[in-house]
Amino acid sequence: MPIYNAPLKDMDFILNDVFKADEFWQANENLAHVDMATANAILEEMAKFSKNVILDLNRSADEAGGAEFHQGEVKTPAGFKEAFKQFAEGGWVGLGASEEFGGQGMPKMLTVLADEMIWSTNPSFMLYPLLTVGAGMAINDRASQEQKETYLPKFYTGEWSGTMCLTEPHSGTDLGLIKTKAEPNADGSFNISGTKIFITSGEHDLSENIIHLVLAKTPNAPAGSRGISLFIVPKFNVNADGSIGEHNAVAAGSIEHKMGIKGSATCVMNFDGAKGFIVGKENEGLAAMFVMMNYERLSMGIQGIGAAEFAYQNAAQYATDRLQGRSATGVQSPEKPADSILVHGDVRRMLLNIRANNEASRAFAVYVGQQLDITKFSTDEEAVRKANDRVALLTPIAKAYLTDKALDSALEAQMCFGGHGYIREWGMEQCIRDLRISQIYEGTNGVQAIDLIGRKTTKCSGAFIAEYIADIREFAASMADSKVKAATIQVCNDVEGLTQFIVEQSKTAPDFSNAVAVDYLHAVGLLSFVYMFARISQAAASKPEPFYQNKLVLADYYVAKVLPDLAARAQRIKAGSALIMQLPEEYFTAQS
Amino acid sequence: MPIYNAPLKDMDFILNDVFKADEFWQANENLAHVDMATANAILEEMAKFSKNVILDLNRSADEAGGAEFHQGEVKTPAGFKEAFKQFAEGGWVGLGASEEFGGQGMPKMLTVLADEMIWSTNPSFMLYPLLTVGAGMAINDRASQEQKETYLPKFYTGEWSGTMCLTEPHSGTDLGLIKTKAEPNADGSFNISGTKIFITSGEHDLSENIIHLVLAKTPNAPAGSRGISLFIVPKFNVNADGSIGEHNAVAAGSIEHKMGIKGSATCVMNFDGAKGFIVGKENEGLAAMFVMMNYERLSMGIQGIGAAEFAYQNAAQYATDRLQGRSATGVQSPEKPADSILVHGDVRRMLLNIRANNEASRAFAVYVGQQLDITKFSTDEEAVRKANDRVALLTPIAKAYLTDKALDSALEAQMCFGGHGYIREWGMEQCIRDLRISQIYEGTNGVQAIDLIGRKTTKCSGAFIAEYIADIREFAASMADSKVKAATIQVCNDVEGLTQFIVEQSKTAPDFSNAVAVDYLHAVGLLSFVYMFARISQAAASKPEPFYQNKLVLADYYVAKVLPDLAARAQRIKAGSALIMQLPEEYFTAQS
Incomplete structure (x- = not known):
């Protein structure tokens, strides 16, 4: 069976040494209730829960085929119900939520680390509370006080859960195309009708009520994305006293059969005149979504770290145990029939790639978490403005770059196992199947790249990235001379040049940026990771x-062996978009 | 359901225009029975079989869970038996086998294209005849005339099938560690005892007998890989008249539960004093294996092409049909609610990546097939010497580079589908799961890279690659000026320089080459593909x-957008091995 031990020492190092969390928390009155002792206690508890409760359920759920659908009801895999009860009773659902409504008020820079452990050990399980947390965030930000009081405390005890109902069969990335209708009733409620697909946790048996947050269009709403409103649609109507009433006109029509995360129920949800309540103002539904989008997208990046950490630990253990061949420099273990495969440079290369990306990813998630904490808890307006811009810029990196690197890592980890990596019982192939969705959902990684290069870069003429680079340069200037320092400065220059080139080209070629978006995303990802290694190095050097x-x-390995990818990305960006856009549409499907 | 249409036009173009197959065949008396008319007739028949017979069985076999094991017997998925009967009756098993024993004597440069279609439509199915073909090749090369007459005709009618039994639980890449024993009997036969794992088609219900080719050690054999012999071990003993006798002491103990190719039975085979017959001389078993190794490894590359072609066709169709968003240059399809996603540069980028790699891969497989045909059919000693060296050099590229690119392609194709790519019914996720094994089996791609950089490069001080580069330069010199020509010449220079650097470094650092092997493999892969585009361009230009x-x-797209990967590979190679080898073994599993 696969192994897992939470990387508590690295987590402590990142919080305490790299980001000096105690100083940061103590300096902010809204976070002064947190310190490293509390943080480590929380992480240690989660380390136990993830290893002892949900790790084994991950394989068993997958082997059993995952969530089951029967006559509108979903049965979660064996053990999920008990594990979720324990999770909820431990207060984990509301770990990062407002204390006013029963949450624990922990900062994001801490919760990203707790989340990582769940993603490592059971990603299907993680998706049940995750959507509740997201729905809670949207309600907390946009709903009325009465709505908050009705739903949020129930979320954080785990009694009720939440969903986000956005996608429809013909409408995914382009939400302007949704058809779900919201007809107003005289009492201020709405009747919601339509079909939503890919609804994570749309139906299940872990909680006694499910609160759907649904995007729909009111009559005469403006066309496209400006005419979308957000509604609360409970599975069971909620009585005035907060108790559960009748079943609302919403039901799961089926669940999807997927490549992975089989323990997570991905539902088709049919709304047939279901009673709904508007959240915030009419036609401002998309804006309400964006409140939680940065958090959700960061979560997908953490899914990536979790999977890649799990993959690393298992591959490193296997490589240590597996004896094949002898070292090229001479026999290392004469007492054994062969040396461990760790003597082979190619195996080490794979493990070091994974480890370097994991450690940079984890630091980066904490960094983005800290920026989110500034936007939420700081009282310094300029700091909040800057952190908001930083989060806007880096969310696509957190979502797409981290998951891209995580898939590379999981594939390399599987390769360390040779043929055994392809066999289900080792857990590597499930890790890959479960992880793959992280690159696809919450906006595909291509869409993330387009968001980065468009809304976050060309639209502001590169202002966000310029401020980021300025901060990185300032940090590098504070470092003693090293390869990482030199590389950090060089990459700042390179990415600055690429950004200027892109901003310039986009002025005359509207389809330029889309065609080079993924390469640019990876360039900014490399910049971000070398920056993390600069910070890690400074914290570790003494x-x-x-x-x-x-x-x-x-860090030196990263500079020498991973960072060279930037040269390829830069060449591709410089090669432009013309060759991509030139062939006619019919070329792509013409018989060859 | 997934679609597939064989790329017959491109296949004809590659054979006829790029490699001038007719001239080549007619110039060789051993191949003069083949011409383009025959070739196209064969390919058209296979196009029908692959599309009409085995395509649908691919999804159904996977959905049903694949091959089933019960009390030592394996039941292949529904429909496989009938399809295999039709396949065998069509003479497909022996398409490339010697006519003396019932084969059709077709050249490899043709059979690679027929094989591609089966790999596209049903990789699990393909594995049943593939192992028979491989076993037949080893028997044809090394066995006695009597053994050939006993087994080969039965292989090519499909009545009997073959396997290759190499791997043991503790012995994969390092075959010197095998423990299976062969005790000689007085009658010249041997009793074979041991356990083999990962035996493809080790047991199944498609043929009436299964002939295992087994690596084992005779008493007092030298230690390690120099003490390995090859044995024929039939499932049912064969009577003197060629009829089937008693069950031999060999049986499947179980089948593996795998990530993909679930329709293919991967067996644990237990040999319990089974009667076996030596093939060729004692202790020359590994050499006998290597006879067929180049063919088998090329087959894995073709598995890659097949999967990536299938993935491309489905992704291109989906992208054409899927309407989301509008072109950045203005609405393209005002009559529709949105434009097709082909208006987005990022979607085109993915499709063009796939297509460029597919077309180069297909040409490369034909090129390597032609080299194999020269080694087999030519009477010109120098031509045979040169082709043998070329095949030795390029087999790791054919196996590893083609499958690495194919997985990248299949992943990009899945991404074109957005969330739908993660849903089983679309077939994309199965394609990835089935394809993934091609990078792992027949020697992992890391092992291929080590073979390339070691035995094929540093061992001969770069002689093989030097001759290859000389040929490519000569070809480039014959071209009219173009971007592809310039790039081809540049890449020749780059790879020549990298090779010299590696040969030089390896003289003093024995673990250098292993650590940079995969980067070098990709560098030579890029050289090979730009060479293919040079040949394609010259054939198409007029x-x-x-x-x-x-x-x-x-071709221009390839040069501008894919070839830049070489810059990254070169930087990594130049960065050397020190950082890879420096950390102690315990670093890798130490708690972080």
């Missing part, structure tokens, strides 16, 4: 223990 | 029809 000194080696 | 002119655009 400490003599191998744990710290090895981080300097890993 | 023809005005869009089919040909679009190939020039695709």
